[in-house]
Amino acid sequence: MQSERVSEAVIRRLPRYYRHLLQLKADGVERISSGSLAQQMRLNASQVRQDFNCFGGFGQQGYGYKVDVLLxxxxNILSLNGKYKVVIVGAGNIGQALAHFEGFEKDGFSVVALFDVDEKLVGQEINGKPVLHVDKLDAYIRENGADIGVIAARRSAAQEIADRMAQAGIGGIWNFAPVDVVASVPVEQVHMSDSIICLSYKMAHKETAE
Amino acid sequence: MQSERVSEAVIRRLPRYYRHLLQLKADGVERISSGSLAQQMRLNASQVRQDFNCFGGFGQQGYGYKVDVLLxxxxNILSLNGKYKVVIVGAGNIGQALAHFEGFEKDGFSVVALFDVDEKLVGQEINGKPVLHVDKLDAYIRENGADIGVIAARRSAAQEIADRMAQAGIGGIWNFAPVDVVASVPVEQVHMSDSIICLSYKMAHKETAE
Structure with missing residues (x-):
């Protein structure tokens, strides 16, 4: 693809375009202009065109983008055409919630195992997935070729888990522990508070979705 | 404040500035230029200045912003100086994870009660907060002046819960159900999948944290 680095802000908008286009397709919409897309998504049209230009522009003609082509x-840019094997370290509330979450499978993310230190949890199944002892994490990643490692463990354990995952050959880390981990592989850090803080802003400024 | 509507993208960056400035303050940094701030946050300097200009610019002189003033x-813009009473509907994994989450209290968000339909959960306490029957939701919000309603219930129940919350006078809704709810009050919709999709992008394009 392009050699120039795409900004974090553009990357963060890509899943929103993806979701919106899925919805348009489901609604039977065949074509959409950058202006309409922007309006529906509360962006501005030049922003949408700029974003798409980061990836070659998708060749909009005068009458808009074809929804299925754009989707x-x-x-493809998001690399959502394959399957990802996901392991979750920490089988507490967050780990269990993620193991049950219905929205991942359709995008190709399959939870294959959870790991915990708690002997009460080890040996059980959560949503049909085994809970293994965390000592087995490294070997499991190597032997099963796990792609994504989720850290749903406590803050103090997060960096060590990240190190072990990266060492064992994981492709990327999705971190829910409230501390930024560093790794030689891509990391997506979830900041749960950011979302409630945005809500606080919207409440103070009375912003409704309209 | 300003009358012009601030874009969603700017709003979404505000918690990141907030977090970063908290860290700078904790590290004893007293002043920072928009250029340094941008570099540390992987934004560009003109973006940072533009963002701040949405709120009057905070008067940067030639030698940078004062960290504590900017913070x-x-x-203040994020309205994080007060206290918010938070009720959670759905005491399953996500509800329980949120009731235990350590990161909210410091920003003024206090979980005061959870609600569920499950008779096994009703009457229990989670992290010291009572689990009440969801039938009591409306009266509880009215009588206790709850500010934020979290929807951690199943998809099919989400819109009805949102309607009841808004009717009872909630100030804002934080929705974890995988369906967009509409309401007369501000709603912050959590799309868990967006984050793992960004990770997928970063893995495909080999983007590490720096």
Missing amino acids: AEIK | AEIK
Whole structure:
């Protein structure tokens, strides 16, 4: 693809385009202009065109983008055409919630195992997935070729888990522990508070979705 | 404050500025230029200045922003100086994880009660907070002046819960159900999948934290 680095802000908008285009396709919409897309998504049209230009522009003609072509392009950019094996370290509330979450499978993310230190949890199944002892994490990643490691463990354990995951050959880390971990592989840090803080802003400024 | 609507992208960056400035303050940094702030946060300097200009610019002189002044301004814009009473509907994994989450209290968000339909959960306490029957939700919000309603219930129940919350006078809704709810009050919709999709992008494009 392009050699120039795409900004974090553009990357963060890509899943929103993806979701919106999925919805348009489900609604039977075949074509959409950058202006309409922008309006529906509360962006501005030049922003949308700029974003798409980061990836070659998708060749909008005068009468708009073809929804299925645009969706396929964005799905491809997001690398959502394959399957990802996901392991979750920490089988507490967050780990269990993620193991039950219905929304991942359709995008190709399959939880294959959970790991914990708690002997009460080890040996059980959560949503049909085994809970293994965390000592087995490294070997499991190597032997099963796990792609994504989720850290749903406590703050103090997070960095060590990240190190072990990266060492064992994981492709990327999704970190829910409230501390930024560093790794030689891509990390997506979830900041739960950011979302409630945005809500606080919207409440103070009376912003409704309209 | 300003009458012009601030874009969603700017709003979403505000918690990141807030977090970063908290860290700078904790590290004893007293002043920072927009250039340094941008570099540390992987934004560009003109973006940072543009963002701050949405709120009057915070008067950067030639030698940068004062960290504590900037932090106070952003905290004020985000309306994080008060206390918010939070009720959680759905005492399953996500509800319980949120009731235990350590990161909210310091920003003024206090979980005061959870609600569920499950008779096994009703009457129990989670992290010291009572689990009440969801039938009591409306009266509880009215009588206790709850500010924020969290929807951690199943998809099919989400819109009805949102309607009841808004009717009872909630100030804002934080929705974890995988369906967009509509309401007359501000709603912050959590799309868990967006984050793992960004990770997928970063893995495909080999983007590490720096």
